[in-house]
Structure formats: structure tokens, C-alpha cells
Amino acid sequence: MRAVEVVRPGPLTTLQDAGRVGVAALGVPRAGALDPEAHRLANRLVGNAPEAAVLEATLGGVALRALEPLLAAVVGAPAPVRVDGRAAAWGAPVRVPAGAVLAVGAPTGGLRCYLAVAGGFTVPPVLGSRSTDLLAGLGPPRLAVGQLLPVGLPTGPPCWIDPLPLPAPPGELLLRLDLGPRADWFVPTAPRTLDRGRWTVSPASNRVGLRLLGPAFERLPDRGELPSEGMVLGAVQVPPDGQPVVFLADHPTTGGYPVLGVVPAADLTAAAQAAPGTPVRFTRSNR
Numbered sequence: 199m200r201a202v203e204v205v206r207p208g209p210l211t212t213l214q215d216a217g218r219v220g221v222a223a224l225g226v227p228r229a230g231a232l233d234p235e236a237h238r239l240a241n242r243l244v245g246n247a248p249e250a251a252v253l254e255a256t257l258g259g260v261a262l263r264a265l266e267p268l269l270a271a272v273v274g275a276p277a278p279v280r281v282d283g284r285a286a287a288w289g290a291p292v293r294v295p296a297g298a299v300l301a302v303g304a305p306t307g308g309l310r311c312y313l314a315v316a317g318g319f320t321v322p323p324v325l326g327s328r329s330t331d332l333l334a335g336l337g338p339p340r341l342a343v344g345q346l347l348p349v350g351l352p353t354g355p356p357c358w359i360d361p362l363p364l365p366a367p368p369g370e371l372l373l374r375l376d377l378g379p380r381a382d383w384f385v386p387t388a389p390r391t392l393d394r395g396r397w398t399v400s401p402a403s404n405r406v407g408l409r410l411l412g413p414a415f416e417r418l419p420d421r422g423e424l425p426s427e428g429m430v431l432g433a434v435q436v437p438p439d440g441q442p443v444v445f446l447a448d449h450p451t452t453g454g455y456p457v458l459g460v461v462p463a464a465d466l467t468a469a470a471q472a473a474p475g476t477p478v479r480f481t482r483s484n485r
Contacts, residue, residue, distance in 0.1 A: 200317065200349040201265050205299055207341035208259030212330035212405075213319055216249040221325050222451045226336065228431065229329040230447050232405060232470035233310055235364055236274035240314035243271035243291050245354035250318030251328040253341075255311045260341065261301040262313075264294040268349065269316040269356055275308030275367060275471055289363075291356040308367030308471035317350035333406050333448040367471040371399070371478045373444065373461045375434065380424065380456035384436070385416045388458070392480050397442070401474040405448040407435075408469050410478055414440025415458060426454045432461040444469060 214237065217230020231237035231254055238248045253260060258277045262270075270292050272279050279286045280301045286292045294300045302311050321328050321338045330337040341347075381388065397412030415436045429435070433445045435455045444461055446469065459482075461469075472478070 199346075200351070201346045202268070202315065202349060203263040203265060204261075204341050204343055204345040204347065205263050206259060206261035206301070207343060207345075208255045208257065208261075208302075210256040211260045211341045212254050212332070213251050213321060213338045213347075214254040214329045215251040215327055217329055217447060218325050218327040218331075218336075222428075225451050226325060226334055227331055227448050227451060229327065229331040229334075229337065231312065231329075232447050233274055233312065233467050235467050236310070236312045239364060240271050240273045240312040241318070243273070243289075243357050244269050244314050244316040245352055245356045246314060246316065246318050247353060250314065250350075251321065252319065253313040255302055255313060256309060258302045258304045258311050260311075260313065261299055262347075263299050264296055265346075266296045268294050269352070270294055270300055270313060272302055272311055272313050273364065274310050274312040275305035277305045277311050278303035291358060305367075309473045310470055315349055316352040316356065320348045320350040331448055332404070333450060365468065367473070368468045368476060371468055371472045371476050373465050373469065373478065373480050374483045375459040375461055375480045376483045377459045378457075381458055383417055383421050383424070383456040384458065385418060388415050389482070391415060392458075392482060395480070397478040399472045399474050399476045399478060400441075403474065405446055407446055407449060408444040408472065410442050410444070412441070412478075415442065416440060417456065421456075424454050424456050426452045429453045429457070430460060432463055432466055433457045434459050434461060446470070
């Protein structure tokens, strides 16, 4: 079996691919890489199919031992990359000899690094995906020291030319917002709060949602409680404390708090790399 050994799992490293499609009706989130552009680029650099499974390392810190020679690439949040202690390239294919340790340090900007190996990680799929879903508890578990991760056979040539660069991690996160479906559950001043408010990314954010700290959205007192209804990627749900939560890949498929609006999926790539403390603003798409 082609495999790598986990030497250091990092603070939070999970396996992710393009996610589970078509199972929301079963109550299963899509999951998958939070930064899909980085996921696809990492696979392109080592010659994998775009949907192949990679490691998503939040705050870096992951280290793998190659049990035989392999080709790897690290993209996403910029971070130092080392092979047996020697500096290696970030954002480019890296050859790792058998027995050598590939280590990814803490990001110098952004939040999540993506590590791909030629052949992809071939853990058994669950409901058509190799992604770890932290909310539903589906897919492979979080990495642990000594764990062996199976690796497939290389399927294509690596990309040795310079690819188009990914956007830098955001200094300020600007999120477009389509109001609704429950914008009418909030006081009339809510649109003004939305236009003028400034939030920051909370340290409590995770793969389920980007939690924001800032001006609170106040609900109308006569609305009572909302029956549970379907939730979508990018939904901005407002719990009783009024602090908005932007749903990400591991979001629940139903919820009972009102949704002020929905952020388009294209804006969530930057959200995946927004570290705690990053300033956030909303701009309404449907004024």
C-alpha cells in the first residue's frame, strides 16, 4: 500500500475533497474544502484530478513521513514548507524522498493550508466523498500521530510552470449579501446596520460557520420563534444574541434562527482564509 505516516497532525487537519453532492435531503452537509480554489490548484500542481482528496490544515502545523518517494504541493495560506528540515517551495511541486518528513509551518497570512500528494489521499469514501464533516461526524477522523494515510497512483503530469497566483489572504473581508428570506424578521434599522456596521471574525469560527463580532441585529418582538427550515451554504443566520454567523461547508442543513441574507459562494473562498480579528463588511446586492 502506498501511504504516508502522520508525524504531527497540527491543530486541526482534515481530509477534504470537492464535498458531498446531492445528499442535503438526508440531512448531510456538503462539507469539502473551504477554499476550493486552493484545493484545485494543489491538485493541479501534482497532476491530480481537480476533485482529489487533500489535507486542509487550519493554522498549518502538519507533518508527514513519506514511506516511498512522492510529489507534494502546499498552497492556500502562505506558510514555510520543509523537507527533513530544509526549506522547500510553497506553491510548487516538491519531491519528497522515501523516509523524509514534509512539514508545514504556521501560516504567515491567512488561515488554511492545502497539502496535495500525487495520486491523492485514497481513504474510503463515505456517501461519495472522502471529506471529513466535523458537524455530522462523517468521513475520515481528524489526523492522529502514527496514522497511515493511503495514497493512490499518480494519474497525470505535475505542473512545473508558474500557475496563476491565488488572491492574498484578506486584510478586510467584504461580503456581498442578497437579503432574505427572513430579512423582515428584523427591526426597520437592520439595513442601515448592515450598510454601516463593521464586524470582526470571531475566534469561535470554524468549518461550520464564520462567526462575527460587532453590531447586533435586533429581531422584531412580535415574531416569536421560527419553525426549523432548510439552510444553504452562505446563509447569514442570526441567533438570539444578534451576532451574525455566515454558514460554511459543514453547516447544518436545517435551522430555526432567521436568515438575514445569503452570501454568494464566490465570496466564501476569502472567508475561508479570514483569520480571527479580520475586519468584515457587508454590501447588499439587492438594494
